[in-house]
Amino acid sequence: MNEKLGISQETFAFFLPIISLFGSTFILLVVVLVLNSLASRFIRRTVNSSELRRKWLVQTRNGIILIFILGLILIWGEELRTLALSVVAIAVAFVVATKELILCVTGSLLKTGAGSFDIGDRIQIKDFRGDVIDQTLLATTILEVGPGKLTHQRTGRMAVIPNALFVSEPVINESYTRQYVLHVFTVPFKRTDKWQAAQQALLVAASKHCQPYLENARLYMQRLSDERGLDASSVDPRVTIQVPTAAEIHLVVRFPVRASQRSYIEQLILSEVFTEDYSGKGKSTDEEEEEKEEN
Structure with a gap:
């Protein structure tokens, strides 16, 4: 049927x-x-x-x-x-099938929830370093700054970073203090060079170029510290000493500067200081002064 x-x-x-x-x-x-x-x-x-x-x-x-x-x-x-x-x-x-996309969305939620950075901030993650110009749910776009981690010039290249990196890698925000930042650079010398004279010259040059806005930077950092419940950082220019090897002396220069003028002020300081020759020829500054007194 x-x-x-x-x-x-x-x-x-x-x-x-x-x-x-x-x-x-x-x-x-x-x-x-x-x-x-x-x-x-x-x-x-x-x-x-x-x-x-x-x-x-x-x-x-x-x-x-x-x-x-x-x-x-x-x-x-x-x-x-x-x-x-x-x-x-x-x-x-x-x-x-969508593991990477899920990680990208998760990374986007993570960086947004943590407030890691905003548009215009200079960040570094793994080997990528630059200024953030765009953020989407899946990727973050930066204008590369370099070469290396110590220079502050744009290379003219653009990098698109998948947000999945923000899940597993730490992010360094170089623009954390926004308007003013504490800029640091290192100048290497040999132990036999006249590094004491260079240290003094670097400090004088840094103080000179920071003087016009030093008080404003101090007030800004104090206000920022009060808002975030942190101890106020000293903004006075300083030059400290590091000894990476027995034969070398590194002078670490730190000074306050507007975020947009880091490279410019650094180059002004270096150009002014290195109009002099600090090669010691085996004699220190103290020894040269003693010789002058004896003569």
């Missing part, structure tokens, strides 16, 4: 379990509705107190709904388990 109706045995065998499940669900629904109707009628006839009657009606209704849900789980349990496994498999495949 199935063949006469145009239904093959395979099609009928496929739809038979589904028809059985829907039939069981329909029977369960009818039983639940009848049970709810009988229980409600019994409560209304036997319970005289309106408050108690309302309470029993609500509890009975909730109990019958719970029975209906448990019945559906028993009827459709196997299909629900198969569906859950399929959904999990699809979800795993989706995550594997």
